Amino acid sequence: MRVICNGNSEKNISLLKKSSIFLFIIVVIIFFIGSCTKSNNFSIGENFLDSQTGVKLLDTFRVGLSTVILDSLKTSGTGIALVGKYSDSIFGSISSKSYFEFAYPTDKFNETDVFDSANFILCYSKYYYGDTTSLMTLNIHQLTKQITLDENTGYRYNTDSMVLASVLATKVFHPRPKSADTIVTVPINSFGEQIFNLIKNNDEVVSTSDLFFEYMKGFAITGETGTGNSVIGFKADEKHIFMNIYYHAPSNDIVAKTYKISFYNNVASSSSNSSYQFNHIHYNISKTAFSNIKGTGNILPSSVTDNRAFLQGLIGLLPKIQFPTLQNLIFENHWKILKAELVIAPVLPSFAYFKLPGKLYLWETDKENQMNSQLVDSRSEAIVSTLYIDDLYNEDTRYTFDITSYINKEASDLFYNSDNGLLVSLNTTDLISTFTRMAIEDKNPVVKLRLYYLTY
Amino acid sequence: MNMRLQVKISLLLIICSVLLANNSNAQITSSPYSIFGMGNIEENSLGGNKGMGGTGIALMSGNSINFLNPASYSGLDTLVSVFELGVFGKYTSFKNYDSNQKLFDADFKYLAMGFKIKPKLATSFGITSYSTVGYKINIPTTIEGTSVIYNKIYSGEGGVNQAYLGTSYRISKNLSLGINAVYLFGNVTHSESSTDLDYSLKSITYLSNFNLNYGLNYQFGKKSWKYNIGLIYNNGKTLATDNVSTITALSVTETIKSQTTSFKIPRTYGIGLAAQKDYFKIGADYELKQWKDIDFSNPLVENRNSHRYSFGIEFPSPGENKGTYRMIFYRFGAEYNESNLIVNKIPINYRSISFGAGIPVQGYLSVINLALELGQNGSGKNGLFQERFCTLHIDVSLKEEWFKKRKYY
Numbered sequence: 021m022r023v024i025c026n027g028n029s030e031k032n033i034s035l036l037k038k039s040s041i042f043l044f045i046i047v048v049i050i051f052f053i054g055s056c057t058k059s060n061n062f063s064i065g066e067n068f069l070d071s072q073t074g075v076k077l078l079d080t081f082r083v084g085l086s087t088v089i090l091d092s093l094k095t096s097g098t099g100i101a102l103v104g105k106y107s108d109s110i111f112g113s114i115s116s117k118s119y120f121e122f123a124y125p126t127d128k129f130n131e132t133d134v135f136d137s138a139n140f141i142l143c144y145s146k147y148y149y150g151d152t153t154s155l156m157t158l159n160i161h162q163l164t165k166q167i168t169l170d171e172n173t174g175y176r177y178n179t180d181s182m183v184l185a186s187v188l189a190t191k192v193f194h195p196r197p198k199s200a201d202t203i204v205t206v207p208i209n210s211f212g213e214q215i216f217n218l219i220k221n222n223d224e225v226v227s228t229s230d231l232f233f234e235y236m237k238g239f240a241i242t243g244e245t246g247t248g249n250s251v252i253g254f255k256a257d258e259k260h261i262f263m264n265i266y267y268h269a270p271s272n273d274i275v276a277k278t279y280k281i282s283f284y285n286n287v288a289s290s291s292s293n294s295s296y297q298f299n300h301i302h303y304n305i306s307k308t309a310f311s312n313i314k315g316t317g318n319i320l321p322s323s324v325t326d327n328r329a330f331l332q333g334l335i336g337l338l339p340k341i342q343f344p345t346l347q348n349l350i351f352e353n354h355w356k357i358l359k360a361e362l363v364i365a366p367v368l369p370s371f372a373y374f375k376l377p378g379k380l381y382l383w384e385t386d387k388e389n390q391m392n393s394q395l396v397d398s399r400s401e402a403i404v405s406t407l408y409i410d411d412l413y414n415e416d417t418r419y420t421f422d423i424t425s426y427i428n429k430e431a432s433d434l435f436y437n438s439d440n441g442l443l444v445s446l447n448t449t450d451l452i453s454t455f456t457r458m459a460i461e462d463k464n465p466v467v468k469l470r471l472y473y474l475t476y
Numbered sequence: 477m478n479m480r481l482q483v484k485i486s487l488l489l490i491i492c493s494v495l496l497a498n499n500s501n502a503q504i505t506s507s508p509y510s511i512f513g514m515g516n517i518e519e520n521s522l523g524g525n526k527g528m529g530g531t532g533i534a535l536m537s538g539n540s541i542n543f544l545n546p547a548s549y550s551g552l553d554t555l556v557s558v559f560e561l562g563v564f565g566k567y568t569s570f571k572n573y574d575s576n577q578k579l580f581d582a583d584f585k586y587l588a589m590g591f592k593i594k595p596k597l598a599t600s601f602g603i604t605s606y607s608t609v610g611y612k613i614n615i616p617t618t619i620e621g622t623s624v625i626y627n628k629i630y631s632g633e634g635g636v637n638q639a640y641l642g643t644s645y646r647i648s649k650n651l652s653l654g655i656n657a658v659y660l661f662g663n664v665t666h667s668e669s670s671t672d673l674d675y676s677l678k679s680i681t682y683l684s685n686f687n688l689n690y691g692l693n694y695q696f697g698k699k700s701w702k703y704n705i706g707l708i709y710n711n712g713k714t715l716a717t718d719n720v721s722t723i724t725a726l727s728v729t730e731t732i733k734s735q736t737t738s739f740k741i742p743r744t745y746g747i748g749l750a751a752q753k754d755y756f757k758i759g760a761d762y763e764l765k766q767w768k769d770i771d772f773s774n775p776l777v778e779n780r781n782s783h784r785y786s787f788g789i790e791f792p793s794p795g796e797n798k799g800t801y802r803m804i805f806y807r808f809g810a811e812y813n814e815s816n817l818i819v820n821k822i823p824i825n826y827r828s829i830s831f832g833a834g835i836p837v838q839g840y841l842s843v844i845n846l847a848l849e850l851g852q853n854g855s856g857k858n859g860l861f862q863e864r865f866c867t868l869h870i871d872v873s874l875k876e877e878w879f880k881k882r883k884y885y
Contacts, residue, residue, distance in 0.1 A: 056567075056578045060627070064570045064577050065508025065613045067859050068776060068819070069630050073668050073677050077621035356725035358673050398726075424726065472619060476677050476723055476732075 075358060078471040082345050083362075085322040085462045087329045088389040088443065089313050090336030096169070096176040097295035098453040101142070101261065102334075103158060104243035104251035106150035111332055111457055112305035116251050119167055119182060120261060120297040121238040123284035124229035129220040129267065136266040136276065138212020140189060142204045142241070143260040147253030148197040149374075149455040154249050160189045160206060163238040167296040176298035178334055178452075184240050195252045204254070212265050215281070238296065251455060256297045258282045301334050310337070319389055327463035328367055331377075333446050333454045339364075340385060341467060342441035349431050359472040360427040364444065365418045367459040377446055377456050380405050380419050384426070387439035395442060398425055427471070506568060506579040507863060508611045509824060509854060512817060513772045514664065514683075514739055515609030515635050517765075519784065519813075520544045522586055522604065523560055523871040526847035527832015528788020529809025531759045533748025534706035536652070536693060539843060540834075540873045541590040541600050544761070545706045545748070546654030547691035549590055549598040549644035553875075557591035560602070562871040572861035581610070585869070596646040601639075606741070608635035609664050617670075626672040636662040636683055636715070636739075650696055656689040660715060660741065675725040683715040683739050697751075704750040704759075712743035712766065737773055742766045742782075742816075755792040755803070761785070767816035778818040786811040788830075807832035807847070815853075822860055826853045832869075845871040 101120065107113030140160055161184040169176060189208040218226050218235075225235040243252070254261065261283035268274050285295055305311050309325040319340065322329050329339035341362065349355070366376055382395040382403055395403045403421055410416035423442070430436055450456055460467065510516040521530035523540040532544040536551025541560055552558065562585035569578045588602025609632045617628040639661070644654035661684040669676030692707045721734035742765040750759035763784040770779050788809025813826040828851025835844050847869040856862045 056580045060614055062577055062579065062612060063614050064572050064575065064861050065511065065611060065630075066615055068508055068511050069613060069615070070774075071628075071668065073628075073675070075617070075619045075626070075670075075673055075675075077619055077624075079621070356675065356723065358675060358725055428726065472673070474673070474675050474723075474725055 073474055073476045075472060075474055078473060079468055081343070081469045081471055083467045083469050084340075084342035084344050084441070085329045085460065085467045086319050086340045086342070087310050087313065087322070087325060088319045088338050088340045088385075089310075090338065090390070091318070092177040092179045093334060093336045093452050094173075094175040095178045095301070095334070095452055096298035098299070098449075099256055100145050100147060100299070100453050101241060101254040101256040101297065102147075102251050102299045102301075102453075103241045103254065104150070104156060106249050106251055106455070107304075109307065110309075110459065111330065111335075111337075112303060112308045112311075114251070114301060114303045114335065114455060115243075116302075116334070117181070117240050117242045117300045118254070118256065118297070119163070119176075119238055119240050119300065120256060121167055121233065121284040122236055122263065122281050123258070124232045125219065125226070125279070125281050127279065128222075129216065129279070130269060131220065133220060133267045133269050133277075135213045135216040136268060138208050138216070138263060138265045140206040140208045140263050141261070142206070142254040143202055144195075144197045144204070145253035145255045146197055147454060148195070148250055150250035152195050152197060152250045152252070156193060156195050156243055156250065156252065158191045158193070158204065158206065159187045159242045160208065161185055161240045161242065162188055162211075162236075163240060165237060166233055167238045167298075169296070176296075178299065178301040178336070180298065181300045181302070182238075182240065184242070188239075195250065197252055208263065212263065215263075216265050216267065216279070219279075253453075256283065258285050299334070303335050317389075322460075322462040327461070329444075329460045329462060330457070331444060331446070331460070332457040333451045335455075336451075337457075338391075339444040339460050340389065340441050341382075341444065342438060343427070343430070343436075343469065344438045346427070346430055347436045347438065350434065350436060354476050356474040356476070357424065357428055357431065357471055358474050359422065359470075360424045361468075361470040361472075362421040362423050362442075363418055363465075363468040363470060364421075365416075365461045365465050365467075367461045368414065368417070374457055376407055376417075376458055377450070378407055379447065380407075380421075381445050381447055382421060382423065382426075383443040383445055385441055385443045386437070389443075391443055391445065395423065395426055397422070423469075427469075506566070506581045506610050506612075507853070508570075508613060508861070509817065509819070509863075510607075510609045511611055511632055511666070512774060512777050512819070513770075513779075514607040515632070517607050517782070517815070518605045520604070522562055522588065523845045523873060524790070524805070524807065524832065524834055525788075526849065526869045526871070527807030527809060527830055527834075527845065528759065528790060529786040529811040529828070529830050530784075531748070531761045531786045531788035531809050531811075532706075533708055533746050533761045533763070534693065534704040534750035534759055535748070535757065536695075536704065537590065537598075537600075539875060540845065540871070541588050541602070543586075543588065543600075543602075543604065543640075544746075545691040545693060545708050546600075546642040546656045546689055547644050547652040547693040547706065549600045549642060549654055550592075550596060550646040550652045551693075552590050552592055552598045552600075554592055554595060556875050558589065559874040559876075560586070560588045560590075560871060561874075562586045562604075562869060564867055564869045566865055566867040568863050568865040570861050570863055571856055573856065573859070585871075597643065599641070599643045601641040603637060603639045606636040606638045606660060606662075609633055609666075610635075626670050629669050629671070630667070631669070632664070632666045634662055634664045634680075636660050636664075640689075642689075644691070650694055652693045652695075654691040654693075656691075658687045658689060660685055660687055660713070674727065675723070677721070677723050679719060679721040679734060681737070681739070682718045682720075685713050685715045685741075687711075687713040687741055689744075701751055701753045704748075704752075706746075706748040706750070708744070708746040708748075708763075710741070710744045713741045715739045715741065740770045742770060755790075755805070757790040758788070760787040765816065770816075776819055778821075779816050780814070780818055780823070782814055782816040784811065784813040790834075802836055804836070805832075805834035807834070811851075819860060820858045822855050822858045824854050824860075827851050828865075842875060843873040845869070845873065847871075 101118035102116040105115035191206040265279040383391040405419040525532040537548040542548040565582035586604035590600035612631040642656035667678040719734040746763035748761040793804040817824040830849040832847035849867040853863040
């Protein structure tokens with residue numbers, strides 16, 4: 021490179037000058053950037069704009085409300101034995117029996133062992149329904165037949181009942197499912213001694229498990245007699261339902277011994293929830309607003325049920341929501357539904373005594389009124405609504421569901437079948453293991469569909 | 477090519493690709509006035525012209541490319557190829573009747589190359605912008621039937637680019653003629669959307685066509701003072717347009733019927749005068765664009781013919797550096813542009829003054845042209861707003877002696 025040399029010092033000074041100029045420019049730019057309006061706040065130029073979109077709320081859309089009753093609910097293998105009865109004027113009367121079997125005992129007694137006593141042991145699950153302050157009469161029956169499962173499904177249902185033999189043992193007591201009491205002990209001495217002798221004598225009926233099951237059949241726990249007005253839940257598994265036979269061997273030092281026969285959690289089919297334990301629910305709705313629901317195809321519109329719809333677990337009562345005029349939306353041009361919210365309000369007296377469900381879920385249904393598929397959002401997560409309680413005025417207690425994806429899916433079909441709809445339900449576990457109940461208001465306020473829609 | 481040139485070209489390409497990748501939708505600008513038509517009309521002044529108020533119709537290209545007049549390319553230094561890259565940073569304060577908001581934006585401005593093919597024949601090609609659209613206006617909007625307010629965003633981006641290939645021939649000692657074949661292309665997107673409510677209505681107009689720019693430069697004068705007259709002309713052109721409008725709600729996009737508006741490049745005339753002696757230059761420009769007959773089909777806007785007036789001077793650093801490779805050129809200029817827009821009955825006029833410097837770096841082969849432009853645009857009357865801005869243009873010229881070098885090997 022050809023350099024016309026004027027001396028290095030001068031060159032350095034000019035370089036220094038140049039770099040200070042650049043440094044100065046950078047500082048100035050940074051200062052300017054720092055003082056800028058955030059681009060999300062910039063609003064000048066408003067009057068140049070010609071708005072072509074608008075978002076509106078439509079909340080006068082007609083929503084149909086009715087109550088459906090499911091034919092049956094699977095109650096086998098829920099891990100809870102429900103015993104007792106309850107009645108009131110809104111939901112009628114319900115009662116529950118629980119069925120189960122004992123496992124084949126393999127331990128033996130010595131010939132010299134002496135029977136002392138026997139107890140049936142039940143453990144509270146802490147679930148209860150109704151008024152637990154009243155006295156409860158608990159009966160243990162033997163069954164006349166072995167428990168079998170449905171050949172097709174491998175389950176037992178809330179509607180299944182079996183013939184009971186006479187009462188083996190009875191206990192009258194004050195249930196304390198909430199307190200520190202964890203077990204209920206039912207003396208069953210004569211039956212216990214019978215079993216003791218069969219095992220001790222190596223009777224044929226205890227020689228194989230098949231013969232044992234045939235002999236023992238199964239048991240039912242009922243709570244129907246007496247004046248009780250509650251249903252109590254007991255844990256139904258190997259560790260929490262059993263019979264203790266107390267005995268001793270004759271010797272100088274008497275040592276009390278316990279022989280345990282446990283609950284049989286037989287897994288008869290490949291389904292892990294399958295079990296011979298199940299609850300039979302009997303209900304009488306003849307004095308309720310929905311008394312003739314069975315006679316009308318298992319569905320009743322709210323207009324004939326005091327402008328209410330009803331939900332109760334284990335019975336299979338579910339409110340059904342329909343959108344009879346959704347068809348009209350399908351033919352609207354330049355419309356997009358941005359958000360669809362379903363708002364339902366519980367009838368206030370319906371939770372004066374019973375707790376409202378904390379969360380509710382939705383299931384798609386059609387004219388068969390079955391729970392077809394659970395409603396999920398765009399990320400395939402179940403759509404759920406958490407109870408909002410208006411503590412201040414008690415007027416705005418409600419459940420709100422975001423059913424945008426459902427409404428848009430239904431509206432995207434050219435033909436909308438107005439028999440389709442949504443069933444409001446508990447979570448699947450509570451639906452088949454609790455009597456959780458709720459009535460939905462359909463007059464003041466009505467069930468609302470809030471449509472936020474875009475016009476363009 | 478030698479190593480240093482390779483390094484420079486790679487550097488240039490890296491910078492360009494980074495800038496273009498950052499900003500695939502052509503250039504950005506930040507002005508709500510760019511909502512109309514094709515957006516803000518960019519002037520063709522590059523590099524050193526910027527420091528002279530955008531003046532240069534009558535100036536010949538010397539050590540940097542003068543895109544204002546295609547006839548100027550024949551003035552490029554002999555046996556030298558020039559690469560140029562321009563970027564800018566603009567700080568604008570927008571003021572209307574009740575508020576004052578500020579924005580900063582910075583972007584790539586142009587890329588050009590020029591060299592002599594023969595002593596009398598030169599060429600230049602490159603890419604720069606003809607117009608730019610850029611705005612984002614946030615309006616709190618009520619959901620009808622509720623008291624819920626959401627943020628509605630009106631935004632626009634894109635613009636029209638011009639890729640050109642030009643040539644200039646010195647017919648006689650005094651007269652040069654030039655022509656640019658220009659491919660105009662780009663897209664303009666206007667949208668209305670809400671992130672809160674997850675929707676957007678978008679209209680994208682794709683534009684393209686070829687056009688020709690003509691130029692003439694005539695030089696006369698005595699030994700010490702030389703005078704130039706420059707003329708430019710382009711006939712205007714209707715751009716081929718294709719509009720795609722979509723509505724996106726809840727992440728589902730649907731194409732909707734759209735209206736196609738026509739976009740036209742106006743017929744343009746320009747005249748420039750310049751005088752120079754040694755390293756001192758002075759010039760003035762006048763440019764007329766016939767927008768009057770072009771309809772933006774917007775009831776707010778009325779088009780008028782635009783008139784651009786500018787003048788500028790350039791003088792070398794005094795003292796002993798004068799005439800050496802370390803000579804710095806200082807520039808000063810002013811510009812007044814009655815733009816095509818009359819918005820709400822208020823004409824939108826642009827005025828600015830600029831200060832510039834051409835600083836040699838790394839020996840005598842490269843120059844950085846800096847220009848600081850201070851000005852205002854628009855008016856706060858009738859519900860409009862005034863922009864006061866400060867723009868820093870940084871244009872880098874890289875030069876290489878292609879043919880000369882060969883002799884040394």
